[in-house]
Every structure is written in structure tokens, then in C-alpha cells.
């Protein structure tokens with residue numbers, strides 16, 4: 001049994017990816033709330049003591065700090081024997097979607113939603129650019145999920161958990177009503193929510209929330 005501490009903030013979909021994986025695997029963790037809105041993760045002190053990459057989340061496993069959700073998800077999958085691929089082909093596909101999610105879907109959705117919902121007077125040009133990119137990525141995911149129940153094989157894997165990271169938050173934050181605009185994604189999110197022990201982001205990422213402007 002490992003001891004886990006998760007440095008997070010409640011609005012962070014990247015934090016939710018790890019909190020959800022741990023919860024689905026029946027693992028408790030100590031939540032370490034971080035004042036992301038104050039800019040603490042940009043400070044030299046925080047970077048020296050918590051994460052030199054300047055990012056949330058950080059998972060501390062038995063005293064060892066781990067960062068980057070994709071390799072952490074793979075490590076947890078391996079450790080708990082859950083949400084893995086069954087063969088080399090599936091393992092390759094999981095990696096392919098994890099890279100795509102980090103660079104494209106979560107990468108843009110996170111920055112778009114954060115500026116749109118949690119900053120005052122966001123730059124319209126920046127928002128429009130990010131929304132156009134996010135639209136394209138959601139359409140790519142929608143096309144893939146029309147053909148299959150989960151993104152790799154017929155069972156959920158860490159690739160699904162990673163990609164749901166930003167899509168499980170309340171719809172007013174991102175402005176996307178996915179059930180209406182992307183029905184295959186909506187149905188897939190329903191299948192993820194039906195997993196035993198599934199929990200919504202703000203139920204497992206507690207603490208003071210940022211001001212929401214939308």
C-alpha cells in the first residue's frame with residue numbers, strides 16, 4: 001500500500017486525471033491544495049521545492065515526487081493492473097492517444113477553459129484561436145468514438161481517463177454542451193461515469209475555488 005499526496009487545484013483537469021485514476025483503483029490520497037490563481041507555481045521557491053517544471057499536478061508516491069500525468073497514469077496502471085492495454089498494439093495505441101491528449105485536446109482545452117472561465121477580460125483573439133483548435137480536436141475524438149465504446153479496444157484505459165480530464169467539468173466552464181454538440185463523446189463520458197467508484201472532479205478535488213466569470 002503506497003502513501004499518496006496530490007498537489008492540485010480544484011479546477012485542474014490534469015489533477016483530476018490522477019485523482020480519478022487513484023479513486024478508481026481504490027487508492028486514498030492526501031489532497032494538497034495549491035493557490036494556482038495567486039501565481040505560486042511561477043515562483044522560484046515553489047519550483048525549487050515542489051516542481052521544477054512549474055506545473056500542477058504533482059503526485060508524491062511514498063515520498064517521491066512524480067510529474068507529468070501521462071507517465072504517472074501508465075505507472076499507476078502497471079502498479080494496480082487496471083486500465084492497461086492487453087497487448088503491444090493496444091499499448092502503442094494508448095501511448096499514441098496520451099501524447100495526442102497532452103499536446104492537443106487537454107493542452108488546448110485547458111488553456112481555453114482557464115482563460116474563458118477563470119480570468120477577467122480574456123483576450124478575444126486568443127480565445128477564438130484556442131476555441132478553433134479545441135473544436136477540431138473534439139471533432140477528431142468524436143469521429144473516433146463513433147466507431148468504438150472506448151478509445152483503445154473495448155475496455156477503458158488510461159487514455160480514456162486522460163482525455164476525460166477536462167470534459168468532466170461543468171459545461172458552463174468550457175462552454176461546450178457535448179451531449180448536444182458531440183453525441184459520441186457524450187455517450188462515452190456516460191460510460192466513464194458508470195465505472196464503479198467514478199467521482200466528479202469537484203467531489204474529489206476539494207477546497208477553495210477560483211472565481212468563475214462565466
Ligand SMILES: N[C@@H](CCC(=O)N[C@@H](CS)C(=O)NCC(=O)O)C(=O)O
Nearest residue numbers: 012014054055056057068069070102
Ligand atoms: N503535460 C502536463 C500538463 C500540466 C499542466 O499544464 N498543468 C497546468 C495546470 S492544470 C499548469 O500547471 N500550467 C502552468 C503553465 O502552463 O505554466 C501534465 O500532464 O501533467
